[in-house]
Amino acid sequence: MEYTVVQDEEIDILLLDLLERHGYDFTDYSKASLKRRINRLFSLDRFPSFAEFRFRLKNDPTYIRRFIEQITVPVTEMFRDPNFYRALREEVLPTLGTYPFIRIWHAGCSTGEEVYSMAILLKEANLFHKSLLYATDINPEVLEKARKGIFPLSQMKQYSENYILSGGKNDFSSYYSAIYDHAKFDASLNSKMIFSTHNLVSDRSFNEFQLILCRNVLIYFDRDLQSRVFKLFDDSLDHLGFLALGSKETIRFSGIASKYKQVGGKEKIWRKTV
Amino acid sequence: MAENGVGSGIEAVVIGGSAGSLNVILNTLPLLTRQLKLSIIIVLHRKSSYDSSLANLLGGKTTLPVKEADEKEPILPGKIYLAPADYHLLIEKDKTFSLDYSEKIHYSRPSLDATFQTAAEVYRSGLAGLLLSGANSDGAEGLRSVKANGGLTAIQDPEDAEVSYMPDQALSKMKPDYLLSAKEIAGFLNDLSQARSTRNKGS
Numbered sequence: 225m226e227y228t229v230v231q232d233e234e235i236d237i238l239l240l241d242l243l244e245r246h247g248y249d250f251t252d253y254s255k256a257s258l259k260r261r262i263n264r265l266f267s268l269d270r271f272p273s274f275a276e277f278r279f280r281l282k283n284d285p286t287y288i289r290r291f292i293e294q295i296t297v298p299v300t301e302m303f304r305d306p307n308f309y310r311a312l313r314e315e316v317l318p319t320l321g322t323y324p325f326i327r328i329w330h331a332g333c334s335t336g337e338e339v340y341s342m343a344i345l346l347k348e349a350n351l352f353h354k355s356l357l358y359a360t361d362i363n364p365e366v367l368e369k370a371r372k373g374i375f376p377l378s379q380m381k382q383y384s385e386n387y388i389l390s391g392g393k394n395d396f397s398s399y400y401s402a403i404y405d406h407a408k409f410d411a412s413l414n415s416k417m418i419f420s421t422h423n424l425v426s427d428r429s430f431n432e433f434q435l436i437l438c439r440n441v442l443i444y445f446d447r448d449l450q451s452r453v454f455k456l457f458d459d460s461l462d463h464l465g466f467l468a469l470g471s472k473e474t475i476r477f478s479g480i481a482s483k484y485k486q487v488g489g490k491e492k493i494w495r496k497t498v
Numbered sequence: 499m500a501e502n503g504v505g506s507g508i509e510a511v512v513i514g515g516s517a518g519s520l521n522v523i524l525n526t527l528p529l530l531t532r533q534l535k536l537s538i539i540i541v542l543h544r545k546s547s548y549d550s551s552l553a554n555l556l557g558g559k560t561t562l563p564v565k566e567a568d569e570k571e572p573i574l575p576g577k578i579y580l581a582p583a584d585y586h587l588l589i590e591k592d593k594t595f596s597l598d599y600s601e602k603i604h605y606s607r608p609s610l611d612a613t614f615q616t617a618a619e620v621y622r623s624g625l626a627g628l629l630l631s632g633a634n635s636d637g638a639e640g641l642r643s644v645k646a647n648g649g650l651t652a653i654q655d656p657e658d659a660e661v662s663y664m665p666d667q668a669l670s671k672m673k674p675d676y677l678l679s680a681k682e683i684a685g686f687l688n689d690l691s692q693a694r695s696t697r698n699k700g701s
């Protein structure tokens with residue numbers, strides 16, 4: 225990364241502008257990452273001064289989209305942490321299978337790789353026909369990509385390895401067709417996906433789910449915001465529902481911890497007990 | 499260094515390494531003083547599949563507490579922290595860790611630059627940065643910002659490093675305060691720790 229030009233106080237100013245002008249509240253995000261992202265954008269877009277950066281952000285609505293897109297870290301993979309997906313296969317799906325209907329929420333789904341991975345798991349467990357996957361993110365651009373289900377072909381070797389490590393038994397390439405340098409995932413996979421913007425900071429619970437996945441989003445929030453989001457998940461989970469987090473995230477320090485029991489032990493999956 | 503006061507206010511040390519650095523760390527840990535007054539933050543390039551076994555491996559080499567850094571965890575003296583696999587490890591203003599899953603930097607996550615740079619802006623002259631062997635150009639920029647923020651910098655002597663590319667890259671961008679051989683590293687860290695405890699007693 226280049227030198228840090230935009231300093232802490234200036235970041236606070238930008239965040240307030242964004243909140244007042246555009247209703248996006250990033251004030252409870254962890255600062256170190258925000259600062260890096262903002263400085264990265266500042267140098268990528270070659271702003272000559274902070275004042276010009278601020279002016280653009282305040283007055284150019286199209287630039288806000290770019291800002292949100294760049295600040296919120298739209299990075300993801302298919303079958304990231306294969307052991308996590310293995311635990312879903314072995315310890316969560318069998319229980320979900322006993323329900324007549326399965327609703328799953330991917331909160332902060334980014335470009336959708338996680339959602340397509342889940343759809344593949346459900347297919348292989350013969351549960352796909354009775355499942356609905358709600359995939360939400362704050363960033364409308366990533367949802368646009370997710371909807372299409374087209375990912376770089378260059379990633380497929382890695383994803384295929386992850387898939388096999390997660391316990392996948394099929395030929396991974398049977399799930400997509402290669403078009404030039406892209407892999408287009410089987411249209412039947414996204415037939416059960418519902419994409420929508422949802423801001424975990426400001427939007428409410430919108431349904432009841434048997435499984436909520438929110439991976440690598442909470443690491444960007446401060447403790448207070450994390451607690452509020454855990455409450456939102458708790459409100460959105462069915463009795464005995466499952467909550468799955470990223471490999472370095474935990475519900476341990478949140479207000480809802482006492483109501484949940486970790487599934488297995490190693491993976492970050494909890495089950496609501498009350 | 500302890501005598502003339504350079505580095506007497508060091509609170510934390512970030513050690514970054516890539517290919518050829520693991521052995522340096524494994525050989526250094528057993529020699530560290532048990533009265534360590536600093537926080538040591540180790541960032542190593544590694545395959546994400548290593549899981550948490552690396553922390554166990556390092557932990558077996560010292561009686562000092564070694565753990566993978568958790569997000570929001572306060573950074574305490576006397577402890578050794580390891581950047582978890584596949585996340586960038588950042589330092590917040592209140593001296594806690596945070597994790598970041600953004601793009602790889604120099605093909606690496608964790609990236610040495612990210613930790614050096616955020617630590618430099620928080621600890622300023624209270625930080626020492628040490629860059630070890632590696633075949634990557636990560637770390638050079640970061641170490642430069644350690645220096646620019648008034649911190650102390652050290653690089654493993656390319657002559658001594660198993661893979662000299664990374665130290666060479668850094669040397670082409672900056673002049674560190676120290677060039678160290680692998681054998682000198684434990685002494686260097688112990689001196690920084692000693693200098694800190696003397697200073698604290700004095701004040």
Ligand SMILES: C[S@@+](CC[C@H](N)C(=O)[O-])C[C@H]1O[C@@H](n2cnc3c(N)ncnc32)[C@H](O)[C@@H]1O
Pocket residue numbers: 296297298299300301304331332333334335338360361362363366422423424425438439440441444470599600
């Ligand atoms: C690092 S990605 C994680 C993607 C995926 N869950 C994974 O683990 O691979 C973080 C995602 O969180 C989203 N995000 C950040 N703040 C959010 C918010 N307030 N509400 C909803 N999504 C948010 C970002 O847009 C980004 O897509």
